[in-house]
Amino acid sequence: MILNPTVIANLLASYVSSGMLIYAAYYGAQILKYWNIESGDELQLVLERKTYLISTVLSFVFGLQLLSLFLYIFTADALAPLFVGAMCGAGTLNVNGFGYPTLELKILNFILAGLWLVLNHADNQGYDYPLIKKKYLLLVVITPFIAVETVLESFYFLGMRADVITSCCGSLFSSEKAEGLGSEIASLPAKQMLWVFYGGMLVTLLSGLFFYVKRKGGYLYAGMSLAMFGISLVAIVSAISLYIYELPTHHCPFCIIMQDYNYIGYLLYVLLFGAVVTGMGSGLLLPFRGIHSLKQVLDDFIGKLALASVLLYALFTAVVSYQIVSSSLEISYEVIY
Amino acid sequence: MKKNFDLARLAAWLLGLWLLLGAVNSRADQQIEITKQDRCPVCGMFVYKYPKWVAQIYFKDGSAYFYDGAKDMFKHIFNAEKYTPGKSVDMMTEILVTDYYEVELIDAKSAFYVIGSDVLGPMGHELLPFKDQEAAQEFLEDHKGKAIMRYQDVTPAVIESLDRRG
Numbered sequence: 001m002i003l004n005p006t007v008i009a010n011l012l013a014s015y016v017s018s019g020m021l022i023y024a025a026y027y028g029a030q031i032l033k034y035w036n037i038e039s040g041d042e043l044q045l046v047l048e049r050k051t052y053l054i055s056t057v058l059s060f061v062f063g064l065q066l067l068s069l070f071l072y073i074f075t076a077d078a079l080a081p082l083f084v085g086a087m088c089g090a091g092t093l094n095v096n097g098f099g100y101p102t103l104e105l106k107i108l109n110f111i112l113a114g115l116w117l118v119l120n121h122a123d124n125q126g127y128d129y130p131l132i133k134k135k136y137l138l139l140v141v142i143t144p145f146i147a148v149e150t151v152l153e154s155f156y157f158l159g160m161r162a163d164v165i166t167s168c169c170g171s172l173f174s175s176e177k178a179e180g181l182g183s184e185i186a187s188l189p190a191k192q193m194l195w196v197f198y199g200g201m202l203v204t205l206l207s208g209l210f211f212y213v214k215r216k217g218g219y220l221y222a223g224m225s226l227a228m229f230g231i232s233l234v235a236i237v238s239a240i241s242l243y244i245y246e247l248p249t250h251h252c253p254f255c256i257i258m259q260d261y262n263y264i265g266y267l268l269y270v271l272l273f274g275a276v277v278t279g280m281g282s283g284l285l286l287p288f289r290g291i292h293s294l295k296q297v298l299d300d301f302i303g304k305l306a307l308a309s310v311l312l313y314a315l316f317t318a319v320v321s322y323q324i325v326s327s328s329l330e331i332s333y334e335v336i337y
Numbered sequence: 338m339k340k341n342f343d344l345a346r347l348a349a350w351l352l353g354l355w356l357l358l359g360a361v362n363s364r365a366d367q368q369i370e371i372t373k374q375d376r377c378p379v380c381g382m383f384v385y386k387y388p389k390w391v392a393q394i395y396f397k398d399g400s401a402y403f404y405d406g407a408k409d410m411f412k413h414i415f416n417a418e419k420y421t422p423g424k425s426v427d428m429m430t431e432i433l434v435t436d437y438y439e440v441e442l443i444d445a446k447s448a449f450y451v452i453g454s455d456v457l458g459p460m461g462h463e464l465l466p467f468k469d470q471e472a473a474q475e476f477l478e479d480h481k482g483k484a485i486m487r488y489q490d491v492t493p494a495v496i497e498s499l500d501r502r503g
Contacts, residue, residue, distance in 0.1 A: 084457045084458075084459070084461055085457075085459075085460055085461040087380065087381070087382045087383075087459070165457065165461045165462070168380050168382070168460055168461075169380075169381070170379065170380030170381055170382075171380075171500070245376065245381055247376060247378060247381055248420075248422065249378070249379070249381075249419065249420060250376075250380075250381035252381065255381060260373065260374075260383055
């Protein structure tokens with residue numbers, strides 16, 4: 001283990017949220033099992049009182065979960081100088097086998113935590129706990145993922161050894177290496193990828209605006225926003241990063257968060273993750289529009305989420321386009337390596 | 338006011354003179370300054386962070402590339418078309434590496450390279466450049482080096498074996 005303040009912060013955040021989550025999930029399971037709003041039973045009264053405490057605790061825990069993704073990549077980036085061969089977060093995460101699985105789970109959990117916060121906010125709008133069972137069902141689903149994440153993260157940080165020679169992102173995300181997901185994405189043709197990205201984004205933004213104005217096609221937009229999230233991540237690796245680095249061969253998705261690139265990566269990722277959570281959140285709430293106590297407010301909330309998602313995607317595209325236009329790199333030749 | 342103007346002219350003249358004299362000097366004495374923007378074209382690392390490891394290649398058109406170690410410099414030489422499309426090896430006018438002991442730039446083609454030592458560069462196992470055989474031999478004995486190589490002995494297979502050792 002490397003005793004660095006950022007490592008301690010990561011582990012502490014992860015243990016605190018897992019601990020609270022397991023406590024909350026226990027009551028969540030009770031609520032799923034025994035909740036009956038009609039009943040004046042003692043247990044029901046206890047649960048009703050508990051739910052306020054639990055949903056407040058969970059708002060903080062999931063808020064922390066959202067932050068922890070960025071703390072994690074910040075840590076990977078900050079520790080890079082300690083490892084030979086690592087120039088950025090990509091090399092640090094490769095120090096042992098737990099780095100990347102933890103990151104993947106953190107991305108998944110970011111989205112799940114964001115969706116839970118959306119559901120919780122909607123539930124709090126109604127006076128009769130309209131979404132309480134759905135909310136705690138989602139909680140029970142999320143808890144194991146976050147627990148596994150905590151375990152993997154512990155293995156990753158506790159198993160870190162400083163004498164390992166790790167791989168630089170130049171080789172992890174190199175387009176010539178045949179194996180590895182990073183290399184496979186990196187070797188996608190950059191120009192075509194940009195067409196897919198801009199084409200997909202145009203359709204996504206249009207479907208989002210259509211949904212916002214007409215309130216139709218909400219599920220389509222939720223699906224599109226998830227697909228666009230994936231396409232954007234792939235496009236960052238295969239094409240957008242080239243323009244930011246102004247190098248025809250450098251595909252790393254981690255170097256862009258460095259100070260030397262004005263932390264542009266954090267901005268891109270915050271916009272992207274914000275867009276997918278709000279976009280999917282709007283779709284998640286669609287089936288509950290009919291609930292009586294939510295009728296007045298839910299439609300408005302869904303609209304706001306969809307609009308926020310469209311705006312975040314638009315801003316993301318604007319920042320990406322600015323990077324491409326202001327870059328000195330020109331992909332005029334066919335990038336096939 | 339007039340005096341200020343004269344001073345500015347004098348300064349401009351001096352600058353011009355300095356540039357003229359500078360241009361006569363060889364490249365090894367008057368290097369293009371490495372800026373905070375310069376990245377290794379092979380791995381993308383910022384070169385200013387590792388001044389002790391810098392290697393440089395100058396091209397006919399005046400462009401210069403910096404590397405965070407001799408290994409990446411060789412990778413560029415072996416695959417110039419990939420890293421700098423349109424610029425081939427025979428357009429390289431000067432290739433320089435940093436002597437590990439003296440920390441000064443030396444000609445890459447006359448340098449002695451020690452491989453297999455316990456000294457790691459920013460990119461892991463490296464070829465450590467020295468300007469003469471004695472320094473290279475001394476380093477090899479002090480740091481468990483495997484072999485001393487000359488520029489022309491370095492092949493893509495050697496570079497690959499350095500990467501694999503990680």
